[in-house]
Amino acid sequence: MTAPIKENLILAMDLGGTKFVAALVSSTGGIVSRQYKLTLADEGPEAVIRRMLETIDDLTGNTGLTSSSLSSIAIAAAGAIDSARGIVTASPNLPGWRDVPLKDIVEKATGIRTVVLNDASAAALGEHAYGAGRGVNNLIYITVSTGIGGGIIINGKLYGGACGSAGEIGHTTIDINGLRCTCGNIGCLETLASGKAVAREAQRLISSGAKTCILELAEGELQNVTAQTVSAAAQRGDAVAKAIIAKAAGYLGVGLVNLINIFNPEMIVVGGGMSKMGDSLLDGARKVVAERAFQLPAQAVRIVPSQLGDNAGILGAVAFASSP
């Protein structure tokens, strides 16, 4: 019962709109055990939190630990998080989550110190502590997935701003005459370069009769077309799919130019589902950076893919819980 493991293990969770990942992690970033479950977000916060608590019991039980053997619980969650108080103030992908005191609820149920932070902030911390950004003092993490989010590391620390909501890179206007974004703003980067945008553009082109195998890969159903389908078609050499990705890469490049001219960062780490396209996405973005950003910061920055992939969030949550 006095196992030294107690001081080293953190239970980390990455709560997304579709699934959540939970893992037992050492304070040096070693993943001891990991599982994921569907969030089933439509069932609302109470049901989701109950499932999260069950998973904590499962994970600790499977490893022969009790929940009291954990030094802390660290939760990265999608949405606007008041990190100082551990409250999920709002989350577009978690219906019904409005000012949910997640930290207090989990602490009360488990008796274990709990921290909560935004998932993209966590991923930034994760890449900085254990991934592509080790030893890099000033870096921007951008996740290009269904939506686009980001996290900012300045002087080796997560920069949260006045209320911890900094880093909403996806919700910056790059097309003043563009579409209205789900956030209420106009022409956001997310409306042009996200997975959602890629799927929408593919659906539009298919509807207007473009010759492509995308629809076939989506089993003939237009609403099944996703960024993944487009990526798969591109890998087969489909010209329409390749053009859609090239266009999104160009828009992403514009977003990166803005970040580079503002931050002059040492590194930009690109994560999220779309980053799995690798250089077919990143090279297009790098080209725009070389053409348009100021020369000094453009030459200084390295634009690299995430090293931690789906584990960036949980490992960043661990780094957050372990920081003084």
Add this chain to the structure above:
Amino acid sequence: MTAPIKENLILAMDLGGTKFVAALVSSTGGIVSRQYKLTLADEGPEAVIRRMLETIDDLTGNTGLTSSSLSSIAIAAAGAIDSARGIVTASPNLPGWRDVPLKDIVEKATGIRTVVLNDASAAALGEHAYGAGRGVNNLIYITVSTGIGGGIIINGKLYGGACGSAGEIGHTTIDINGLRCTCGNIGCLETLASGKAVAREAQRLISSGAKTCILELAEGELQNVTAQTVSAAAQRGDAVAKAIIAKAAGYLGVGLVNLINIFNPEMIVVGGGMSKMGDSLLDGARKVVAERAFQLPAQAVRIVPSQLGDNAGILGAVAFASSP
């Protein structure tokens, strides 16, 4: 000759494309003496630097000091500055300035420790140390003048990024289908919300026959129309002028939304010539922020005019020279 004044006085300069300001300032920000001269930038770096050195002699002489009575010389300069080495690497408004080792030249000529930094960075530091941003930990300074520049204060310190070039807020794309900017990028905030943009829009409207008194205020010469002329016309109630300013204010608002969603700053200080329009500019920008930025950071930020006006640069240079 052992006057204690020696340890407290800094000679500060703000070198712009049109004029330069020089002042003797105490380390607590008190301006003892101040003068300005035309830069006559077209004469090239050597002539400009000679004029700067003469001004140093003038100012110290007039105050009964010798140049050796100064603790340091602090120069805020327009352009891309390598602040660590005190080099003006390039400057759109100072023709011929390419990798000019200004720090070394001035130190050699005067024997006094010299520091050099970007003018917008200096203004940010100035407002933070002595102006609108006293006691504010995270603030963005944006100067809206002929061009648009900026400086970033994070955790109470100037954030320079990897090479000290951070803060180029004016050169972020907000209109992906817009005009090419002088910097090479497309649809920069500067192409839409700067003094230059306001003058260009007024000239365009006058050329297409708009009914306005702007041309009259520019003595009938289209090329004499500036943002100041437009502002003067607006103050007389000219509808065209008011519409031009409202449009620029809206664009500025879009730029501020981007900064607010990225930085979640406590404060944005708006300086530069255009900020002298006061609330007729700022209220339009604030309205866009209220409509489009995320609610949490939009409610947290104060958008205020510069308090130091034309002295922000020299006072910021003093703060920079005085920092450890």
